[in-house]
Amino acid sequence: MSEGTKPETSQLSNKELKELKKKEKAAKRAAKKESIGIKPDSSQRRGGDKPKTASNIKKQINQSKTQSESLKIPPLFGHLETREQRISSTPPQLANIVHPSILTLCLKYSTFKIVGSTHRCQAMLEAFKDVIESYKTPEGTSLSRHLTGHLSHQIEYLKSARPLSTSMGNTIRWLKQEISLISIDETDEQAKLILAEKIDVYIKEKIEYANIAITDSTIQHIVDGSTVLTFGHSQVLLHIFKHVATELNRKFKLVIVDSRPLFEGKKLATELSGYPNISCQYVFINSLSSILQEPVDVVLLGAHAMLSNGRLYSRVGTALIAMSAHKRDIPVLVCCQSIKFSDKVQLDSVTMNELSEGQDLLTMGSKPTKRNGFALDQFLKEKRTEKEEESKGKKNSNNNNNSSNSVPLTKPEDPLANYREIDNVTILNIMYDLTPPEYIQKVITEVGSLPPSSVPVILREYKGNSSNS
CATH class of the missing domain: 3.40.50.10470 (Translation initiation factor eif-2b; domain 2)
Known part of the structure; x- marks a missing residue:
């Protein structure tokens, strides 16, 4: 390279020098990967945007729905998590390692079959007894070290239904401390019996005897x-x-x-x-x-x-x-x-x-709200939107004169049924x-x-x- 073609580095600014060094490093990395056998396109794909597969597109749609639903909350309470946000933030891999008793309890929490901090705490301890009873310590570790992590996965899944109450948080800390105090020399069966007995004593002392x-x-x-x-x-x-x-x-x-x-x-x-x-x-x-x-x-x-x-x-x-x-x-x-x-x-x-569902406040009856599970709610919403789109298409094809008329947002007997579609309406239901x-x-x-x-x-x-x- 001749002297006339060399860049005059002395006349470049600091910002331009940094950009020049970045480009040189990127070129070196690309050349090194090509020598190994990795194509530049695949490396760019790893660092750049993810491929638009069906699962990724569906995940983005669900996230956008969750964000749009969270916009219906008053700004003062916008920092509180909705049920949709709790569900979407829970890793889907947890469902494979969650105990059936925890799954049942989670459903009862989310549908308000079990209400009250004391009742929720006692039901959680009974479910933890089932988890401990069916637990098997993996090879190369001990129960006192591995069981706390296993319980943490169950607790994370419980949080997706409703936030933990204060009594539940205190009880979880106590149980993890009791697990850490179990001797390594104890067999799994002995340790499970000790923990089950301690849970029973805790329920009697902290709940039943406390009530007396x-x-x-x-x-x-x-x-x-x-x-x-x-x-x-x-x-x-x-x-x-x-x-x-x-x-x-x-x-x-x-x-x-x-x-x-x-x-x-x-x-x-x-x-x-x-x-x-x-x-x-x-x-x-x-x-x-x-x-x-x-x-x-x-x-x-x-x-x-x-x-x-x-x-x-x-x-x-x-x-x-x-x-x-x-x-x-x-x-x-x-x-x-x-x-x-x-x-x-x-x-x-x-x-x-x-933050509970705003839809619960729209129920005009005198009976407690019957809430469906999250998956059933999502399924019903999708079916409802499909039916609305079909009915709109039929009306437009049968009567073109009425195509300018909008579909009514609410029914006479159920006002604000579609309040999420009304821009200037927000409903707050705090617990x-x-x-x-x-x-x-x-x-x-x-x-x-x-x-x-x-x-x-x-x-x-x-x-x-x-x-x-």
């Missing part, structure tokens, strides 16, 4: 002729009301406040309506102000979680009831097991919450809200009654006992 202890501390607030107000459904409150009516033979009036779309209070009213000592009154939350005009002695509430700053994280509507009762000087008591205590700090119900500690008189746990400000003390004792055990 909370009941003993709460019964003093329900006397003959008193009026008690509660919201939704709680397993520990159900135990308290049954104990007062049957064991103590006290007569009292129970006002059950309920809300759409789950109608959890109906379950509580159904289970307690057969007790002669309990006079049940079932109302919707929109009539709360009228109900509180009548004399109410105490408000008993369940909990999804108690946060370390003393705030109550529970079913949406709880904060309204606590605030209304506090304004009328009615004591508000929260019954909560220690496994629901969380060291998280939350100031509002926006940063962390569970929980946050109650400030000043609206709560005290929290009743299995270790005693305490003010909301003492939640960190219980957390320290709980962690200390779990580490010592």
